[in-house]
Amino acid sequence: MATVDKSAPSRARATGLSLTSWVLFASSGPVAKAVLATGWSPGAVTAVRIGLAAVLLLPAVGVLRPRALRFRRGDLGLLLGYGLLGVAGVQLFFFVAVARVPVGVAMVLVNLAPALVALWVRVVRRTRLPGPVWLGIALAVAGLALVAQIWQGARLDLLGVAAGLGAAICSAGYFLLGEHGASRHDPFGLTAAGLAIGAVVVLAVSPPWAQPPGSLSTPVVLGDLRVPVWVALVALAVAGTVLPYLAGLQSLRVLPPAAASVLALVEPLVAAALAWLLLGEALGPAQLAGAVLLLAGAILVQLAGPKARRPARP
Numbered sequence: 001m002a003t004v005d006k007s008a009p010s011r012a013r014a015t016g017l018s019l020t021s022w023v024l025f026a027s028s029g030p031v032a033k034a035v036l037a038t039g040w041s042p043g044a045v046t047a048v049r050i051g052l053a054a055v056l057l058l059p060a061v062g063v064l065r066p067r068a069l070r071f072r073r074g075d076l077g078l079l080l081g082y083g084l085l086g087v088a089g090v091q092l093f094f095f096v097a098v099a100r101v102p103v104g105v106a107m108v109l110v111n112l113a114p115a116l117v118a119l120w121v122r123v124v125r126r127t128r129l130p131g132p133v134w135l136g137i138a139l140a141v142a143g144l145a146l147v148a149q150i151w152q153g154a155r156l157d158l159l160g161v162a163a164g165l166g167a168a169i170c171s172a173g174y175f176l177l178g179e180h181g182a183s184r185h186d187p188f189g190l191t192a193a194g195l196a197i198g199a200v201v202v203l204a205v206s207p208p209w210a211q212p213p214g215s216l217s218t219p220v221v222l223g224d225l226r227v228p229v230w231v232a233l234v235a236l237a238v239a240g241t242v243l244p245y246l247a248g249l250q251s252l253r254v255l256p257p258a259a260a261s262v263l264a265l266v267e268p269l270v271a272a273a274l275a276w277l278l279l280g281e282a283l284g285p286a287q288l289a290g291a292v293l294l295l296a297g298a299i300l301v302q303l304a305g306p307k308a309r310r311p312a313r314p
Helices: 007-036 042-064 072-099 103-110 113-123 133-150 159-180 185-205 228-250 257-263 266-277 287-306
Strands: 219-222 225-228
Touching: 007 042, 007 219, 007 228, 007 257, 007 266, 042 072, 042 185, 042 228, 072 103, 072 159, 072 185, 072 228, 103 133, 103 159, 113 159, 113 257, 133 287, 159 185, 159 228, 159 257, 185 228, 219 228, 225 228, 225 266, 228 257
Parallel strands: none
Antiparallel strands: 219 225
16 A cells, blocks of 8 residues: 655645745845835845834734744744844845855855755764755756856955855854744744844844935835835835745744755745846846756755654644
8 A cells, every 4th residue: 555645745835935935035136126226225225124024023923923922041042043143144244245246156155055054964963965965955056156147247355255155154044043943933933033133233233214314205116116115115024024034934844954945046046037027137048057957956955855844833
């Protein structure tokens, strides 16, 4: 009698949630770019985005799911790590990187996170990963390098490279700490707490109140649509921050971090596709080949990676 893999539906749903998370992160790019075109600085946009997300989510969770915000004293390290690394660190280090090295190089550096996660799982947890997983990670990173076209205008800046690697370390921390936290806590509570901690850090580093008066009412052009800046920022906070963080944590309750981190490489691929469709920035043959390599690597990791875990109930 044939056996049925009962974890398959859970893994399929978790994979869908993870992909949804990164598609939402990527689709927020055009909105953020439109806001930046009005004169806002990248740091101010990020500060408002994360701060507004925390202001919207934290009271809602407190009213609708108050038990989700009940943490023990021993959870302080997890909360600080998730907020500082997974929320604030990735954003701040990435902005430093793109200010000093080409965007394509910064994208490749921050998306070295899957390799760092795999090394952590292998060396620290002493979990042997199948050979195809390493091959899939290598294919995905090579494909990303082709999509980003890192050879165009590349220049070496040690601080920029260090910031890009710092963003990769923080991104790896997001997956590892998110996996640890999502298996023990309600994702709504962990997301709200992480956003609140990250917002405090980002607001201190890049205070948005330095923007000129009246900048919130400046019109933002999104194709044929014109909306005030504050409407675009609310969209970034909800659809580009709260929802993807929640979906990502839900997926980490089932997906191993090595597999989930490779799915994050879909973000720059979706961003490139949206730039092609919405902004007319066509992909060249090398970029199309890189997209194929990236998808092949992600699929290989999903097929060859460790089995999904049973979702834990907080």
